[in-house]
Every structure is written in structure tokens, then in C-alpha cells.
Amino acid sequence: MKDKITLITGSSGEIGENLISYFLKKNKKKIIALDLNQSNQKNKVFKFIRGSILDENILREIGEKYIVEEIFHLAAILSTKAEKNKNLAKDVNIKGTNNLFNLALSQFRKNKIKTKFFFPSSIAVYNIKNKVDDSETPIHEKSYCNPNTVYGQQKLFCENLGTALDQYGDNQKLKIDFRCIRFPGIISTNSLPTGGTSDYAPEMIHSAINKKHYSCFVDSRSCLPFIVMPDAINAMIQIMAISKEKLKNNVYNITSFSPTVLDLFEIIKNEFPEFKLQYHIDEMRQNIVNEWPNKINDSLAKNDWGWEPEYNLKDAFKDYIFQNMESK
Ligand code: SER
Numbered sequence: 001m002k003d004k005i006t007l008i009t010g011s012s013g014e015i016g017e018n019l020i021s022y023f024l025k026k027n028k029k030k031i032i033a034l035d036l037n038q039s040n041q042k043n044k045v046f047k048f049i050r051g052s053i054l055d056e057n058i059l060r061e062i063g064e065k066y067i068v069e070e071i072f073h074l075a076a077i078l079s080t081k082a083e084k085n086k087n088l089a090k091d092v093n094i095k096g097t098n099n100l101f102n103l104a105l106s107q108f109r110k111n112k113i114k115t116k117f118f119f120p121s122s123i124a125v126y127n128i129k130n131k132v133d134d135s136e137t138p139i140h141e142k143s144y145c146n147p148n149t150v151y152g153q154q155k156l157f158c159e160n161l162g163t164a165l166d167q168y169g170d171n172q173k174l175k176i177d178f179r180c181i182r183f184p185g186i187i188s189t190n191s192l193p194t195g196g197t198s199d200y201a202p203e204m205i206h207s208a209i210n211k212k213h214y215s216c217f218v219d220s221r222s223c224l225p226f227i228v229m230p231d232a233i234n235a236m237i238q239i240m241a242i243s244k245e246k247l248k249n250n251v252y253n254i255t256s257f258s259p260t261v262l263d264l265f266e267i268i269k270n271e272f273p274e275f276k277l278q279y280h281i282d283e284m285r286q287n288i289v290n291e292w293p294n295k296i297n298d299s300l301a302k303n304d305w306g307w308e309p310e311y312n313l314k315d316a317f318k319d320y321i322f323q324n325m326e327s328k
Pocket of ligand 1: 078079121122123124183184185186196197198199
């Protein structure tokens with residue numbers, strides 16, 4: 001009998017490591033973790049494979065040997081890095097995702113299952129540069145989807161492809177069960193992102209805790225939506241657990257709080273009076289932040305699958321960030 005497994009790509013990344021920790025605590029899923037980088041949880045999962053999502057042999061072998069019930073496809077090149085390495089981003093974000101779609105579709109043919117496919121998308125799919133209404137109005141899933149960044153374009157393309165494979169199937173009518181969340185910036189106490197644009201918030205927080213000053217690459221008025229990692233993990237677990245009939249959409253916004261850089265500085269300064277913030281603006285990254293919305297509307301997720309963040313801005317700092325972070 002073949003083992004039923006959950007595949008996590010990008011498993012050594014920020015979300016991957018936290019998702020695996022959650023699964024190790026909560027249940028006995030057989031996890032196959034795939035990443036280019038080593039993981040300190042590698043001996044705790046069913047199988048850790050050090051390799052690339054671009055290696056079709058690895059994916060073919062997984063598809064043949066196991067029943068792939070679920071895929072959390074987290075491997076990606078984030079926005080700033082993607083802008084600087086467009087070819088690499090195209091390979092990983094488009095070709096890599098397509099490889100994973102093919103693996104999922106093969107399960108429909110071989111094992112007669114519709115593999116549940118979780119895809120993390122992003123506020124990067126939006127571009128509010130020519131926004132006409134009030135800039136404070138939270139952006140709904142269907143509006144302003146005209147991204148300028150390659151990362152945003154690639155996320156949007158894969159969202160659309162995944163949705164089509166869920167609703168209509170491929171040309172042989174093979175299907176997947178595609179579930180996607182558009183994440184805001186994520187703040188985690190036990191890890192830092194690499195190559196993103198919302199990175200200034202976690203970087204500022206980690207610097208303060210480590211008694212370092214921070215040089216911020218966007219200006220003091222810059223504002224993006226954020227959540228903390230425990231809420232991001234809960235959202236992924238929830239959307240994957242809910243019955244398919246309740247999901248009226250394939251793609252959902254989620255959010256919690258939208259501080260400016262100055263708001264973050266003031267909260268941090270209150271806890272760490274020594275902390276100093278300087279600015280060294282990176283024009284490319286500032287432009288990206290200016291294109292992304294300050295606020296997104298997550299009422300679809302609230303209505304369809306009961307999404308509700310546990311942490312607002314105040315609780316995030318009081319009950320999660322300042323409690324869990326120790327200087328290293
Ligand atoms: N947080 C990511 C980034 O900044 C967006 O998904 O690239």
C-alpha cells in the first residue's frame with residue numbers, strides 16, 4: 001500500500017519551517033519536505049529531500065511512490081529578489097509552480113484523487129498606483145489586479161492557472177483542489193524573510209530586539225498590511241480543512257493591521273528606548289511598496305471560511321512579538 005503524504009515545498013523557508021513545527025505538534029501527517037536548503041527539522045518529518053522544484057525527476061518519483069493528498073507549495077523567489085533576478089524568478093515562480101501542478105494532476109490520473117493544493121499568493125498582485133478612490137479603502141480581491149512587479153505578475157498568473165485547473169481541469173480533464181491565500185507581509189519572531197519587500201517591518205523589529213539600529217529602505221509614511229506568523233499558519237490550516245462546498249472562491253485576501261513605518265517605530269521605541277531608526281531609501285523597493293495597497297478587504301475569507309486574525313497590532317506586539325523574541 002502506498003503511503004498518503006503531504007508535500008511541502010520551500011519547507012526550509014520562513015512559512016515552511018513554521019508550518020512543519022505546527023504539524024509536528026498537532027498531528028501525525030506524513031510530511032515530505034522539499035527544499036534546496038537544509039532544515040533542522042529534517043529528521044522529524046517522514047522524509048526530507050534536499051532538492052529543487054525544478055528537478056522533475058524528484059517530483060515524478062514522489063508522484064509515483066506516494067499518494068500525494070496535499071501540497072503546500074511554498075517555494076518562491078520573493079518580490080525584491082525576483083525584480084533583480086528575473087530569469088531565476090521565472091523559473092522558480094512559474095516553471096516550478098507548473099511542475100507542482102503537474103504532480104497534483106498526475107494524482108487524479110494515478111490515484112483518482114483531487115490533490116488539495118495550497119498556494120500562497122500575495123498583496124503583490126495589486127497595483128494601486130492609479131487608484132481613484134480613497135487610498136484608505138481596503139482593496140477587494142477583484143480590483144487593481146494589474147501588477148508591475150514580476151513577482152506580482154507571476155503570482156497572479158499561477159493563481160489564475162490553479163483556479164482554472166480546479167474549475168475546468170487540464171485538457172485531459174484532470175483536476176486539482178486549488179486553495180489560495182493572498183498574504184500581506186508576515187512578521188515572525190523565529191525567522192526573517194529573504195528577498196521580500198515587506199521585509200522592513202520584521203527587519204526593524206529583529207534589529208531592535210538584538211539591540212541594533214536599523215536603516216530602513218522605505219520612508220516613514222510607507223504603509224502595508226501585515227499579520228503575524230501564527231495567524232498565517234492558522235489561516236493555511238483553516239482554508240485547507242474547510243469543506244470544498246463552503247469555499248465559493250479559490251483566492252482570498254487575509255489581513256490584520258496596517259501600520260506605517262513610523263507607527264512601527266513608535267511601538268518599538270516604547271519597548272526599546274535606545275532603538276534608533278535611520279532611512280536609506282531604496283528607490284526600487286519604495287516604488288514597490290507605493291504600488292501595493294495599505295489595506296486589503298478580507299471579508300470574503302471571513303464569510304466563507306471563518307477567517308479572523310487572533311492578533312491585532314497591539315496584541316501582536318504585546319502577546320507575540322515582545323514575548324517570544326529573545327536577542328541572539
Ligand atoms: N512579503 C512578500 C514580499 O515582500 C510579498 O509576498 O515579497
